Amino acid sequence: MSEEKKHDGLSRRSFLKGVGGGVVGTAVLTSSRRTSAAEQYGDVVGPDAVEITLNVNGQKRTLTVDPRVTLLDALRDQLSLTGSKRVCNKGQCGACTLICNGRTVLACSMLAIDADGADVETIEGLKTGDQLHPVQEEFIKNDALQCGFCTPGFIMSSVALLRKNPSPSMEEIKYAVSGNLCRCGTYPHVFKAVHDAAQAMKKGG
Amino acid sequence: MKPFQYVYPKDIKAVPKILAEAGQTALLYAGGTDALARMKEGVSQPDVVVNLKEISGFSLIRSDKKGLSIGAGTLLADVVESEEAQDYPGLVEAVKAVGTIQLRNMGTIGGNLCQRPRCWYYRSARFDCLRKGGETCFAIYGDNKYHCIIGGNPCFIVHPSDVAPMLIALDATIEILGLKGSRWVKAEEFYVTPQQDPYNETILKSDEVVTSVHIPAQAKSLKSHYVKFRERDSFDFAMVSVAIVASISDNTLSNVRIAYGGVAPKPWRATRAEKALEGTNATEQQILDAATGEFAQAEPLEQNEYKVIMAKNLLKRAIRELRQG
Numbered sequence: 001m002s003e004e005k006k007h008d009g010l011s012r013r014s015f016l017k018g019v020g021g022g023v024v025g026t027a028v029l030t031s032s033r034r035t036s037a038a039e040q041y042g043d044v045v046g047p048d049a050v051e052i053t054l055n056v057n058g059q060k061r062t063l064t065v066d067p068r069v070t071l072l073d074a075l076r077d078q079l080s081l082t083g084s085k086r087v088c089n090k091g092q093c094g095a096c097t098l099i100c101n102g103r104t105v106l107a108c109s110m111l112a113i114d115a116d117g118a119d120v121e122t123i124e125g126l127k128t129g130d131q132l133h134p135v136q137e138e139f140i141k142n143d144a145l146q147c148g149f150c151t152p153g154f155i156m157s158s159v160a161l162l163r164k165n166p167s168p169s170m171e172e173i174k175y176a177v178s179g180n181l182c183r184c185g186t187y188p189h190v191f192k193a194v195h196d197a198a199q200a201m202k203k204g205g
Numbered sequence: 206m207k208p209f210q211y212v213y214p215k216d217i218k219a220v221p222k223i224l225a226e227a228g229q230t231a232l233l234y235a236g237g238t239d240a241l242a243r244m245k246e247g248v249s250q251p252d253v254v255v256n257l258k259e260i261s262g263f264s265l266i267r268s269d270k271k272g273l274s275i276g277a278g279t280l281l282a283d284v285v286e287s288e289e290a291q292d293y294p295g296l297v298e299a300v301k302a303v304g305t306i307q308l309r310n311m312g313t314i315g316g317n318l319c320q321r322p323r324c325w326y327y328r329s330a331r332f333d334c335l336r337k338g339g340e341t342c343f344a345i346y347g348d349n350k351y352h353c354i355i356g357g358n359p360c361f362i363v364h365p366s367d368v369a370p371m372l373i374a375l376d377a378t379i380e381i382l383g384l385k386g387s388r389w390v391k392a393e394e395f396y397v398t399p400q401q402d403p404y405n406e407t408i409l410k411s412d413e414v415v416t417s418v419h420i421p422a423q424a425k426s427l428k429s430h431y432v433k434f435r436e437r438d439s440f441d442f443a444m445v446s447v448a449i450v451a452s453i454s455d456n457t458l459s460n461v462r463i464a465y466g467g468v469a470p471k472p473w474r475a476t477r478a479e480k481a482l483e484g485t486n487a488t489e490q491q492i493l494d495a496a497t498g499e500f501a502q503a504e505p506l507e508q509n510e511y512k513v514i515m516a517k518n519l520l521k522r523a524i525r526e527l528r529q530g
C-alpha cells in the first residue's frame with residue numbers, strides 16, 4: 001500500500017515586494033556579478049528591504065524589512081512587541097519561543113521574510129481583554145519566575161502543549177518545556193504552574 | 206551580517222542552475238536554524254541565499270513496500286509525528302533526539318544531514334582555522350573536549366547529526382540533484398573524512414542539493430535503536446551516540462549494523478564491531494571486546510579520552526535496550 005502525505009511549508013508567501021526599485025534593477029545595482037540564473041529560475045528579493053505582511057495576534061501588520069532581519073527583531077524593533085525575549089540570539093535558549101502557524105518556533109533563528117503571510121502568536125496576544133491566559137495566571141500564582149526573561153518562552157511552549165494535550169502528565173509537561181532554559185532555576189514551579197493551568201482550563205470549560 | 210539576495214527557485218530543478226552560477230557565494234537555506242546562526246556570526250557570508258522551503262514536493266513522507274521516502278525539506282517534527290515513520294523506531298528516536306521541539310518544528314531532514322560542524326573554533330569568525338581555509342587546527346592544542354577520537358587529522362571535528370548515524374545503520378540512500386541530474390549514494394558514502402576533504406563534510410559538489418532520503422523496508426525480524434549521550438539531558442549535541450540495527454533470535458545477533466555519532470568527523474560505521482558481534486550472543490564481555498577492537502585505532506586528544514570509554518559503554522547500553530525493546 002502506498003500512502004502519500006504532503007506537508008505544507010512553514011509559510012505561504014502572500015506577496016513579496018522589493019521596496020525602492022524593481023527587483024532586477026536592485027540585482028544589477030548591488031551585485032558585481034550578474035545573477036541571471038537566480039532571476040531566470042526563481043523569484044529574487046533583496047538585498048534591499050522587502051515588504052511583508054504578518055498576521056500578528058490576529059492583526060494584519062505590514063512592515064518593511066531588510067532580508068537579514070529575524071522575525072524576533074522585526075517584532076521587537078518594528079512592531080514594539082517586546083514580549084518575546086532576545087537572550088542568546090542563536091537558537092540555544094528558547095526565550096524567543098512563539099507560535100508560528102500553530103507550531104512553536106524560535107523567532108531569533110528565523111528570517112522575518114520567511115514569516116510573510118504567517119499567523120504569528122506572541123505572549124502579548126494570549127490575554128482576552130484584561131483577562132490573562134490561565135497559563136499566565138498560574139505562572140504568577142505558582143511563583144514560576146524570578147528574573148522573568150525566560151518566562152514568555154516557557155509560557156508559549158506550555159500553551160502549545162495544552163492546545164494539543166489538555167491533560168498532560170508531569171513527564172509530558174517536562175518534555176514540552178525541555179527546549180526552554182531558565183538561568184534562575186524555576187523549573188519545579190514552572191512544571192507545577194503548567195499542571196495547575198491544565199486543571200484550571202478544564203474547570204473553566 | 207552581509208547583505209544577500211534571497212531566491213525562491215521555481216522548482217527543484219532550478220536549484221543546481223542557480224548554484225552553478227553563484228558558486229561559492231550561494232548558500233542553501235531550508236529550516237535555516239544552522240545557516241542563519243553561521244551567517245550572524247559571519248562564518249558563512251553568502252551573496253545569494255537559496256530558499257528551499259517552498260519548493261513543491263520537497264517536503265513529503267511516503268511509504269510503500271520498498272521502504273520509506275522522505276523529502277529533504279520535510280520538517281523533523283513531521284517525521285517524528287508521521288504514521289509512516291513509526292515502522293522505523295530507531296529513525297524516530299534519532300530524529301526526536303535532534304535539538305528541541307522548537308528546532309524540530311523548523312529544521313529539516315536535509316538540513317540535519319548537511320549541517321556544519323559545531324567546533325567552537327569553526328563557529329567563531331575570530332579563528333581562521335583549517336576547515337575555513339586557514340592554516341591551523343586550533344583544536345589540536347586548544348579546547349578539544351568535544352572533538353573526535355578517531356578518523357581525525359588534519360581537522361578534528363565530529364559530525365553533529367543524530368539522523369545520519371541512524372540512516373547509515375538502516376542502510377539508507379540519499380538522493381542528490383545536480384546539473385547533470387540525479388544520483389543516489391549510500392548514506393555512509395555521503396560523508397567524507399578530513400583526509401579526503403578538509404573543507405567539506407559531504408561529497409556534495411557546489412551545484413548539488415540533497416533532495417530526498419530513502420530507507421529500505423526492514424525485515425520483520427530487524428530492530429533498530431538510537432542511544433544518545435549528552436552532557437545536558439534536555440537538549441544538546443551528542444558526546445557519543447550509537448545507532449544500531451540487528452535481528453535477535455534465541456539471543457543471537459545477526460545482520461548487525463552499527464554507526465556512531467560524536468566520535469569522528471563523519472558518522473562512524475563500526476564495521477569491526479559489527480563483524481565481532483555478528484552471530485554471537487553479545488554478552489557484556491563480547492560487546493566490550495567488539496568496541497575495544499573498533500576503537501583500537503582511536504587517538505584521543507588531550508581532553509576527550511573519556512569518549513573512548515563512553516563509546517564502549519554506550520554500545521552495551523544500546524544492545525541491552527535493543528533486546529528489551
Ligand code: SF4
Nearest residue numbers: 324326334342360361
Ligand atoms: S577541528 Fe576542524 S573546524 Fe575545529 S579548529 Fe580544527 S580545523 Fe577548524
Ligand code: FES
Nearest residue numbers: 087089093094108
Ligand atoms: S533568543 Fe532565541 S533561542 Fe535564545
Ligand code: FES
Nearest residue numbers: 146148182183184
Ligand atoms: S526566571 Fe530568570 S531565567 Fe528563568
